[in-house]
Amino acid sequence: xxxxxxxxxxxxxxxxxxxxxxxxxxxxxxxxxxxxxxxxxxxxxxxxxxxxxxxxxxxxxxxxxxxxxxxxxxxxxxxxxxxxxxxxxxxxxxxxxxxxxxxxxxxxxxxxxxxxxxxxxxxxxxxxxxxxxxxxxxxxxxxxxxxxxxxxxxxxxxxxxxxxxxxxxxxxxxxxxxxxxxxxxxxxxxxxxxxxxxxxxxxxxxxxxxxxxxxxxxxxxxxxxxxxxxxxxxxxxxxxxxxxxxxxxxxxxxxxxxxxxxxxxxxxxxxxxxxxxxxxxxxxxxxxxxxxxxxxx
Numbered sequence: 272x273x274x275x276x277x278x279x280x281x282x283x284x285x286x287x288x289x290x291x292x293x294x295x296x297x298x299x300x301x302x303x304x305x306x307x308x309x310x311x312x313x314x315x316x317x318x319x320x321x322x323x324x325x326x327x328x329x330x331x332x333x334x335x336x337x338x339x340x341x342x343x344x345x346x347x348x349x350x351x352x353x354x355x356x357x358x359x360x361x362x363x364x365x366x367x368x369x370x371x372x373x374x375x376x377x378x379x380x381x382x383x384x385x386x387x388x389x390x391x392x393x394x395x396x397x398x399x400x401x402x403x404x405x406x407x408x409x410x411x412x413x414x415x416x417x418x419x420x421x422x423x424x425x426x427x428x429x430x431x432x433x434x435x436x437x438x439x440x441x442x443x444x445x446x447x448x449x450x451x452x453x454x455x456x457x458x459x460x461x462x463x464x465x466x467x468x469x470x471x472x473x474x475x476x477x478x479x480x481x482x483x484x485x486x487x488x489x490x491x492x493x494x495x496x497x498x499x500x501x502x503x504x505x506x507x508x509x510x511x512x513x514x515x516x517x518x519x520x521x522x523x524x525x526x527x528x529x530x531x532x533x534x535x536x537x538x539x540x541x542x543x544x545x546x547x548x549x550x551x552x553x554x555x556x557x558x559x560x561x562x563x564x565x566x567x568x
Contacts, residue, residue: 295414298375301378305370309371312363312367313364313426314430315360316360316361316364317431320435321434322353322438323357324565324568326349327561328442328565328568330347331559331560332562333561336560372415372416375415379411399488400484400487401480401488405483409479439566443552443558446552446558450544452544453538453544457534460537461534464527464530464533468523468530471522472523475519475523477519478520481516482513482516485509489505489509545566545567546563
């Protein structure tokens, strides 16, 4: 949550981030019933995601290697039910998140517009109108994505991770602990990229506000600009601000695009650790092929 100063000045973070977070979460309070439904759907989806690999591992050890067609058929039927339930829960969750998000978006914009209508006239002399428009449109949409999508995605990821970690520990504690060694590295990498991306996207919020403010001022003042022969100057200034916005977004995209490949490399390393140590355990009779397959999945 950023406090946007007049256009052209740097955006500074909120001084009390905890209070800001509580205010943001408070925006979701009117949608408590829907959020509980979303949370239940997240749990179902996470449970289905965690249970699938375990069933596949058991089917390899107990049925495929022993040529038990009936047991394999029943396990595959159970796996189908689990995956269908997880898919339906995920689909319903996406719909519920979108519904809450649009309701929240409409509410925020309505309250912001009502607030603007009651501000003193002197406030509009000090604030660019285009910057205010950017707050009602761009900033509100960003908050909507954070509260309605980012929040639920974070919950879904946490529940999925917890379920997977518990199942891995239940299957084989030693192999699970080996695979966990990559998690601290992922946490550090995520923290570094998070700090860099916050700075980059903070700049994009500043530049998009400047572009919106410039558009509003130049379009409403086009007659004066033509009368006083300022058209070329206005065009050059807008191109400069537009280029600054482009460069800021390119920098932000460059940072975020580097994050996924880095995590993929760490995930590949974790897979190699599981395969190497798991293969060692299989060779010495400490792990079954099915359980190793479940870990890799």
